[in-house]
Amino acid sequence: MSEVTDNPIAAKLKGRARTQAPARRADPAPSRWAWRMQRLMLTPLFRLGLRVGIPFAITLSAGTWWLSNPENQAMILDAVAQTRASIEERPEFMVNLMAIDGGNPDIDTAIRAAVPLDFPISSFELDPSAMRDTLIGMAPIKEAAVRIRPGGILQVDITPRVPIAIWRTAEGLTLVDHEGTLVSKIARRDTRPDLPVIAGEGAHEHVIEAMELVDAGAPLGARLRGLVRMGDRRWDVVLDRNQRILLPAKGAVRALERAIALDGVDQVLSRDIARIDLRLSDRPTVRMNAAANDTWWTTRQLNSRNQ
Template sequence: MRSLNPFRKAAPEPGLRRDPAPSRWAYRMERLWLTPLFRALMRVGLPAFVVTLSVGLYLNDETRRQGLVQGWDNLVNKVEQRPEFMVTLMEVEGANAALADAVRDIAALDLPKSSFEIDLPATQALIEQLDAVAHADLRIRGGGVLQVTVTEREPAIIWRRDPAEGETGLDLLDKTGRRVAMILSRKDRPDLPLIAGQGADEVVAEAMDLLAAAEPHLGTRLRGLVRMGERRWDVVLDRDQRILLPEHDPLAALNQLIAMDQRERLLARDILAVDLRLAVRPTIRLTPRALAQLRGEQGLVTVENEL
């Protein structure tokens, strides 16, 4: 009989392949390992727990946390301050010297500066706040150059502000009515037409149309346009002549007047104003002298006084 003592291993039978049985514990462990929940726990849960625990323990200390944050900041700083990323020069293109200076002033970049610290969209918005700038393109070029390509706003008209409102001065406006710059004297820009009156800047497009229509015929007699009561235009000519245009469709009225003038040389006569506000009945106002003469010819005697 073979030994019953488990520690004295029987010699293996000759000729038989070894066929070892798993020990009871090995068998149980293997079965445990094949349990899906346990397997998931060991493969995902345990590593996650260990990582969380160790990270938590490490970060438990305030100084360590600060050290980590500081180290990270230093690293970021070091990379950002590398010469490859530094912007040393701001180059403004497409602007005259005065505007270029204004652009530099408003961007207020304290160069040299790292390109990470320059907020290009914000700077662009700042530069585009300038009235004279229609559009600005910002680009950081190689070699540490911040290139600002500026499209200037094109002045189209001069707007004389109403002194009654306490604002005096001449403003340059572009086609859309946007303010471009201030000029001190009308003579600074004699090439541009003049408009006046409160609210004139909001209807610059209409003013431009009217001026374009009036220009060929009236030529140098044209002084400018005045916005009346923020609703209609007066064309002012020399000799203080005025053409009162209607609120609606002033261009047609003006064309009508020009036609009338060409036929009858109306504006060359001694009149103060042509009132076109009623389209069916254009009205003219004579000068007092012309009126007196007219009445005299008609045999009417008027008593005139200073009043």
């Protein structure tokens, strides 16, 4: 033990070791950038972006690049068209015929011409609402319903307009309903002998009043030929033998009833007269025909000479 202590070299090394500073341990704290990164990774929104946003952006970019190729676009469109056609052309979706109820042969023909369809046709290619609008726009049809029945039948139910009078104009004869709507044209009067004839400007707009006059003139029977609207203000009743009853603008029905009552008492309409003017209720006047007027003047002159 003394030998070791007495060794000068060992003593020198031991003294140097005592004077040397102790070694420093490594700092466990992270660097500033490492700390910021750790804090960022703890943020929920940042982690959501890493987990969802980046994959989505990569996928979107790849998809956009792939779809930018015209060949790929055409391939997708062809696939969609083939898939759609395979569904639409299945037998259960095909319409094979059209059934029309509520009309007549002329209306049926007009409907098939207005809505031309090449059967069989897929129900996906039909638009019942648009077809209904087209049918309602047709003059003879008042209301319509369009639907696709089971079994591939396109069902069309219509309510036709019912004409109640014939409107005579310079363009010809036209059937009108109670609303004054033009239904259809006819070639001759004897096509509908059951309907009265009205004429004059705006006559179809007052068809209800005209029908009231026709009903009031029922006692005239076959002598009643029609009604003429004068100046879009009042009516003239036209009888056979070119006779007319001029009615006032107001109270026309009552005035006509007075004329019929007068004829029942004095047989006025059976005489050779041309007009009965009832426009002035307190002063009705009668106009004779030219031949009757000449005869009356001749008779009056002879009577004056004899006196």
